[in-house]
Amino acid sequence: MKNNLIFISPKTKVTDIILNNPNMLIIFEHFGICYEFNNKLLEEVCSKYNLETDIVVTVMNLFNGHNIKERLKYSYKSVETTINFLKSNHSYYSSEKYPKLKELINKMVEVNDHPKIIMVNKFFDLYYAEVVEHFEYENNTVFPYAIGLITKLNNITANIKDETGFSIAEFKDNHEDIEEKLMDLTNLLLKYLPVKNDLKIRRELLLGIYELEHNLSVHQLIEDNILVPMLEEAEKRLKNEQ
Numbered sequence: 001m002k003n004n005l006i007f008i009s010p011k012t013k014v015t016d017i018i019l020n021n022p023n024m025l026i027i028f029e030h031f032g033i034c035y036e037f038n039n040k041l042l043e044e045v046c047s048k049y050n051l052e053t054d055i056v057v058t059v060m061n062l063f064n065g066h067n068i069k070e071r072l073k074y075s076y077k078s079v080e081t082t083i084n085f086l087k088s089n090h091s092y093y094s095s096e097k098y099p100k101l102k103e104l105i106n107k108m109v110e111v112n113d114h115p116k117i118i119m120v121n122k123f124f125d126l127y128y129a130e131v132v133e134h135f136e137y138e139n140n141t142v143f144p145y146a147i148g149l150i151t152k153l154n155n156i157t158a159n160i161k162d163e164t165g166f167s168i169a170e171f172k173d174n175h176e177d178i179e180e181k182l183m184d185l186t187n188l189l190l191k192y193l194p195v196k197n198d199l200k201i202r203r204e205l206l207l208g209i210y211e212l213e214h215n216l217s218v219h220q221l222i223e224d225n226i227l228v229p230m231l232e233e234a235e236k237r238l239k240n241e242q
């Protein structure tokens with residue numbers, strides 16, 4: 001990744017954000033923002049799309065490689081904005097990124113007859129099955145729990161019961177890294193499999209893996225450092241109010 005990526009504030013112009021890092025387009029897409037910026041500031045675009053500006057700014061700064069120090073305050077809208085963003089990430093990875101990598105691996109297997117090439121396919125399939133499980137757990141258990149929690153807090157008298165016994169600590173304790181294994185795949189491709197007619201495909205594959213790795217590591221930071229602390233705070237508040 002480029003290392004002269006800007007630190008973004010609510011007053012940064014949206015076009016400057018994209019000119020400085022065109023990869024940021026996907027982040028705008030995940031927040032549901034279309035490209036019609038007209039020299040607008042990020043905070044203006046966020047308010048037009050009814051998004052929490054500090055969540056958007058924090059996510060973009062993480063994407064540009066800047067750390068966040070302050071804890072983001074919990075609110076109904078901030079949890080909702082974060083979850084919608086994460087869900088959009090999941091479907092982008094599942095419907096675009098992973099199928100594209102799989103397609104490249106298949107092409108590579110077709111042209112490279114090295115006996116070990118089949119390992120790449122096997123490795124990828126096993127890894128992808130784990131990824132699907134990871135996303136399904138978050139989509140079907142963690143996110144509905146989070147939405148239930150903030151809905152309860154917003155409407156404390158509604159008496160919505162959570163019968164699952166789930167808590168955000170359970171997610172925090174078991175949340176695994178899914179981008180680490182991509183590094184194993186990169187190593188396999190770079191160190192152990194000789195190139196045979198597949199140089200161009202391999203370049204595309206390695207660059208695709210590199211991009212996915214970065215996206216997944218930011219995704220994980222958002223889950224661990226933005227979503228989890230907000231939900232911990234929400235759980236505490238609910239306990240005090242009950």
Ligand SMILES: [Fe+2]
Pocket residue numbers: 086090135138219223
């Ligand atoms: Fe996720």
Ligand SMILES: [Fe+2]
Pocket residue numbers: 134138175220223
């Ligand atoms: Fe995750």
